[in-house]
Amino acid sequence: MISAWLGALGVLAVLCFRFPQWLTTPEVRAVVDIPLLRSVLLVGLLAGAALGGLALLANRGRRPGLLGLALVFLAFALGGADVPVPDSLPRRNLYLGLDYFVLSLFFTALAFIGIERLKPRLPAQGPLRPDAGLDLAYFALNHLGIAFILLTVNAVADGAARLSPGLPFGGWPVAVQFALIVLVADLTQYVQHRAFHGIPFLWRFHAIHHSIERMDWLAGSRLHFLEVLFQRALVIAPVHLLGFGREAIDLYVVFAGTITVFIHANLGLGFGWLRYVIATPAFHHWHHAAEEEARDRNFAVHLPLLDLLFGTFHLPRRWPERYGLLDEKLPDGLLAQHLYPFRRDRR
């Protein structure tokens, strides 16, 4: 299976090298180290070929092994790690964030499948649960659509920066700015998240995120695309309005992406007193619990303190029995779920 995964990611990566103007993100292009990526690609393809060959020799997992070998072969046929890259590219407004998808999937899977194996909350679930395909499709959509997300977020950020009264936060130490951004962003998220639970029209969008029945690093990707757009734009607005510096904001963006994956992870650690300081898997798993006691609890996604303050905190020592929706049934599939909020006959 790992061979097939590496082969598939390898083919997509070679396509990114071949057609960067259509498939890659200017923001990612600006920061990546091409020679390093070529080495990672080469190692990934060789590992994919070796594992595929091993599966065939050991006569276990022959089909995914064969698929892996075929994909690695295709990746080399398309140019492999030596594929040429154009020197300069015209900047386009619309493109697919295939590079962002491949890099994010590769590194997140590498880190979190390892972390989840340390102490899984549900050991039997494993990294390949039955509905992983749907969440992988959501992961792909919310990464490939990065052009739309960046267009919206940058427009909102520019507007907010222009309206900014020019507060002195930008000159403060980066660590202090970062802590303040986490607080401001989570306050915004708390209010927005409560609105998505309390207002029936907004709940129809958010119900998709709550239809998750198996929690892990990939599950948190299940979000209606319009909710992603709205949430990112809303959170970034006050941060730019208050005039925080670029460095602290970039740091926050990385932190927010990582903690979102972390709080959904299939990780059975309690984290002691830290669970009151920072959002943990147990804290957010209770937000997803299909149990009456957990209804409309734990809205914060960074700081549990906000839920303690507003009286919505719920974190018993035990773990939830079940996850998912309490009294609703959603259609299957990415497209049907995206149309769900607009349907008249929804239950």
Ligand SMILES: [Zn+2]
């Ligand atoms: Zn929620």
Ligand SMILES: [Zn+2]
């Ligand atoms: Zn969640």
